[in-house]
Amino acid sequence: MSLTSLDAWKQLGRHRDAIADVPVRQLFADDPERFARFSFRFDDLLVDYSKQRVTAETLRLLGELAVATGVEAARDRMFAGARINTTEDRAVLHVALRRTRPGAVRVDGHDVMPDVQAARAHLSRFADDVRSGRWTGATSARITDVVNLGIGGSDLGPAMVVDALTPYGREGPRMHFVSNVDGAHLDETLRRLPPATTLFVIASKTFTTQETMANARSARAWLVAALGDAAVGRHFVAVSTNAAAVDAFGIAASNMFGFWDWVGGRYSLWSSIGLPIAIAIGAAGFDALLAGADDMDRHFETAPVAGNLPMVLGLLGIWNRNFLGADTHAVLPYDQYLRRLPAYLQQLDMESNGKGVTRDGAPVDVPTGPIVWGEPGTNGQHAFYQLLHQGPRLVSADFLAAAEPAHGLPTHHPLLLSNFFAQTEALMRGKTLEEARAELAAAGLDTDAVTRLAPHKVFPGSRPTTSLLYRRLDPRTLGRLLALYEHKVFVMGAVWGINSFDQWGVELGKVLANRILPELDAAADATGHDASTNGLINHARRLRGH
Ligand code: F6P
Numbered sequence: 347m348s349l350t351s352l353d354a355w356k357q358l359g360r361h362r363d364a365i366a367d368v369p370v371r372q373l374f375a376d377d378p379e380r381f382a383r384f385s386f387r388f389d390d391l392l393v394d395y396s397k398q399r400v401t402a403e404t405l406r407l408l409g410e411l412a413v414a415t416g417v418e419a420a421r422d423r424m425f426a427g428a429r430i431n432t433t434e435d436r437a438v439l440h441v442a443l444r445r446t447r448p449g450a451v452r453v454d455g456h457d458v459m460p461d462v463q464a465a466r467a468h469l470s471r472f473a474d475d476v477r478s479g480r481w482t483g484a485t486s487a488r489i490t491d492v493v494n495l496g497i498g499g500s501d502l503g504p505a506m507v508v509d510a511l512t513p514y515g516r517e518g519p520r521m522h523f524v525s526n527v528d529g530a531h532l533d534e535t536l537r538r539l540p541p542a543t544t545l546f547v548i549a550s551k552t553f554t555t556q557e558t559m560a561n562a563r564s565a566r567a568w569l570v571a572a573l574g575d576a577a578v579g580r581h582f583v584a585v586s587t588n589a590a591a592v593d594a595f596g597i598a599a600s601n602m603f604g605f606w607d608w609v610g611g612r613y614s615l616w617s618s619i620g621l622p623i624a625i626a627i628g629a630a631g632f633d634a635l636l637a638g639a640d641d642m643d644r645h646f647e648t649a650p651v652a653g654n655l656p657m658v659l660g661l662l663g664i665w666n667r668n669f670l671g672a673d674t675h676a677v678l679p680y681d682q683y684l685r686r687l688p689a690y691l692q693q694l695d696m697e698s699n700g701k702g703v704t705r706d707g708a709p710v711d712v713p714t715g716p717i718v719w720g721e722p723g724t725n726g727q728h729a730f731y732q733l734l735h736q737g738p739r740l741v742s743a744d745f746l747a748a749a750e751p752a753h754g755l756p757t758h759h760p761l762l763l764s765n766f767f768a769q770t771e772a773l774m775r776g777k778t779l780e781e782a783r784a785e786l787a788a789a790g791l792d793t794d795a796v797t798r799l800a801p802h803k804v805f806p807g808s809r810p811t812t813s814l815l816y817r818r819l820d821p822r823t824l825g826r827l828l829a830l831y832e833h834k835v836f837v838m839g840a841v842w843g844i845n846s847f848d849q850w851g852v853e854l855g856k857v858l859a860n861r862i863l864p865e866l867d868a869a870a871d872a873t874g875h876d877a878s879t880n881g882l883i884n885h886a887r888r889l890r891g892h
Pocket of ligand 1: 497498499500549550551552553554555558611612697849852
């Protein structure tokens with residue numbers, strides 16, 4: 347049965363039409379309890395969705411949609427280790443990586459928890475050895491710099507978390523993340539590093555990814571040029587599921603940190619892929635991050651839909667995307683430490699839910715994953731907020747901030763927070779033509795000027811935002827926030843009936859790049875593509891001296 351033929355879907359469409367003309371500011375005026383009704387507390391984390399364009403009826407109908415689409419059953423299958431990633435025939439068990447409760451988690455009858463615990467112990471030991479100086483480089487010098495070589499899920503998660511938890515990593519080595527196959531990324535990083543005290547972490551689930559392997563080979567050559575072949579074993583470790591390829595690279599099994607095919611790349615920061623996080627903030631800090639995610643997992647697994655934070659945020663995501671037509675979603679951290687969050691969420695959300703067919707291979711009959719983007723506040727205010735406030739396109743947005751700063755300049759913090767709150771207020775309230783006219787008249791403008799300027803000063807308002815406010819951005823809070831987003835994405839994918847855990851869309855370009863690579867420096871011009879692609883390849887060949 348298609349999504350749009352569900353009774354709950356049709357009712358939501360009619361309900362949308364019925365409330366279309368009611369401004370959210372009116373909903374606040376009508377209901378003094380609106381904030382209490384549409385906000386949620388998870389310890390110190392406040393999630394306020396009362397500025398969304400919803401009523402109690404909207405949430406009731408969205409709850410019915412969740413029932414009709416079997417979201418809870420889908421969630422239960424994930425937690426039970428079922429092979430819900432059907433196109434890759436894999437279980438989806440990143441939740442097992444942060445599970446603190448006793449008890450087995452089985453994939454095909456095998457309890458994965460002892461494997462998870464052994465891998466975590468290996469990672470913790472090594473991370474603390476690097477931090478304490480027990481693990482040294484080949485010249486017995488202490489490690490001062492760690493370079494993670496990985497891309498996509500093997501880069502974005504750890505890079506974002508290490509950045510977010512900078513205040514917790516001040517005693518650890520300096521951390522660097524190199525992902526791009528553009529040699530500029532590695533070259534510019536290595537120029538500043540001393541080989542004798544640099545450790546490389548090659549992070550690749552498959553250990554075949556072109557970008558990561560090219561960077562790993564060049565990093566190896568750089569190190570060998572300075573310290574010789576024998577130094578490689580002290581300066582390279584690997585995080586992967588591919589033991590044979592790691593061995594072939596020359597890394598000993600004891601320096602390989604494993605994980606499993608049931609950990610998707612964009613869900614892997616909780617696995618050994620989190621090694622740079624543990625090196626940066628210590629194993630205890632990494633454990634706190636995992637514990638935060640586990641807090642959210644338990645809530646997601648057990649709370650009824652109406653009081654289940656990831657469920658509610660996921661259903662609001664469906665409402666904004668499919669019923670209000672918001673085709674992009676902005677992530678706006680008023681938290682400089684979260685500056686990489688939008689990039690991380692782009693992969694989490696868009697690689698998961700950017701799909702055009704259902705699990706059965708039939709076309710999805712509604713638009714799926716929104717375009718996710720964003721920048722930290724207040725920078726974004728001076729760049730793109732104009733469009734958020736007055737552009738004709740509806741953009742939904744998340745605002746995030748810590749009540750307590752983690753840096754040493756606390757006088758800045760009220761400035762930051764006041765901007766956060768003012769922006770969500772302005773986006774919701776807007777300004778009517780009458781209000782704009784009254785303001786201009788009060789400023790002493792004549793009637794002609796008022797009439798001419800007023801339309802430019804109108805703000806439609808009712809722009810949907812969710813605010814996430816927490817005490818401080820510590821490892822546990824960050825773990826909660828990230829798991830919240832993971833499960834929100836899950837809920838949206840489950841409603842759409844798509845497989846949120848494969849990524850076939852990345853494949854075609856990879857295959858074609860491998861075909862074009864030898865053509866760039868072949869004896870003759872390329873002729874086997876469309877005229878544009880031939881033209882680009884051959885122009886590059888000329889510029890490269892062919
Ligand atoms: O971009 C496609 C992708 O497969 C991502 O899903 C993954 O996170 C990334 O490539 C890196 O893959 P690997 O860890 O195998 O190098």
